[in-house]
Amino acid sequence: MSEQNQNSTRSNHILTDVRNHIATITLNRPQALNALTHDMIHEISLRLDDWAQEDNIKAIIIRGAGEKAFCAGGDIHALYDAAKRGDGTEQEFFRREYELDFKIHRYLVNTGKPIIAWIDGIVMGGGMGVAQGAPIRIVGGRTKMAMPETAIGLFPDVGGSFFLSRCSGAIGLYLGLTGQLIKAADALYTGLASHQISTETAFEFDYALDSLVEWDLGAVPAINEIVKKFSSAPIEAAILPSLRESIERHFAVKKNVAAIVASLETDSSDWAINTIATLKKRSPTMLEVTKRQIETAATMSLAQCFRLELDLVKRTFEHGDVIEGIRALLIDKDHSPHWQPHNLASVESATINHFFESPWRSGQHPLKHL
DSSP: OOHHHOOOOOEETTTEEEETTEEEEEEEGGGTTOOOOHHHHHHHHHHHHHHHHTTTOOOOEEESSSSSSEOBBBBBHHHHHHHTTTHHHHHHHHHHHHHHHHHHHHHHHHHSSOOOEEESSSEEHHHHHHHHHEEEEEOEEEEEEEEOGGGOOOOOOHHHHHHHHHTTHHHHHHHHOOOOBOOOOHHHHTTTTTTEEGGGGOOOOHHHHHOOOGGOHHHHHHHHHHHHHHHHOOOOOOOOHHHHHHHHHHHTTSHHHHHHHHHHHTOSHHHHHHHHHHHHOOOHHHHHHHHHHHHHHHHHHHHHHHHHHHHHHHHHHHOOOHHHHHHIIIIIIOOOOOOSSEEEEHHHHHHHHHSSSOSSSOOTTTTOOO
């Protein structure tokens, strides 16, 4: 029996396979754009733990089934149902998700085994949490990347505190507040992707990995050499460089989001007008939470960022805009959320401060072990 057949399994929308010392995880819910469920998160975590102990496994690839998506996020409908039941299972989902994301971030350091995230497709929210922890993040011609959480009254979580705050200048804040979608060239420009490999050469790339024999040199240099060989420049030019001056002028070093909007209102460009329109659709409270989150996280460790995000999740569901946002955009689809309050001028500092007060006593945080 071949190595491939011995190691191929299927469980809870996760496919796993081992070929030539490389283990592959395929997120297998293409009809749902490979959105993550609680069971999928648990299964991925178990697989990574198992492979960490297997000397035969030298590297990991994570990819999405189908041609559309790597992973469009978490299963929002399931989270909505859990929140409406009030049984607290939505909090458990986020805790497990953050533990997995942290594990992926630390996997190379802890095991010496590189993870490759093949993100040639839609990658948003929870998918970004999985992808951004991988040291090799490959985009392609189909990549559509975003952190769109503010659209549903949430904040950019799954490590967004960490990776958005590490983007140059105010770009991470801009992406986090607006949820702006970017493609391969801008993903590379921001550092949210490490390499571009064209969709057309994906098969050849996989074949090269299957044929790799120089494992004695070490997994990291061996994999890096193949990735470098197949990397190419994106066909489409990056858009963010041309907007960089405007983003810095309007988003950097502003007291609050109201001040950002006021600054944008002095700009008659189509970009500024569209950005204002986008921000005015978002939850005012969660915009202010997101701004403070990203700016605060710039000096925090990875573990501190995930603990902060779990604090914010609990406060967010207590506040309620996320429930209303999911209802309006994904359940009833009337696209008319009733935010509380409904405008930025009415957001009180005390409310925002409360979001950043941990609901857990010192030493009792659910993510204290990170």
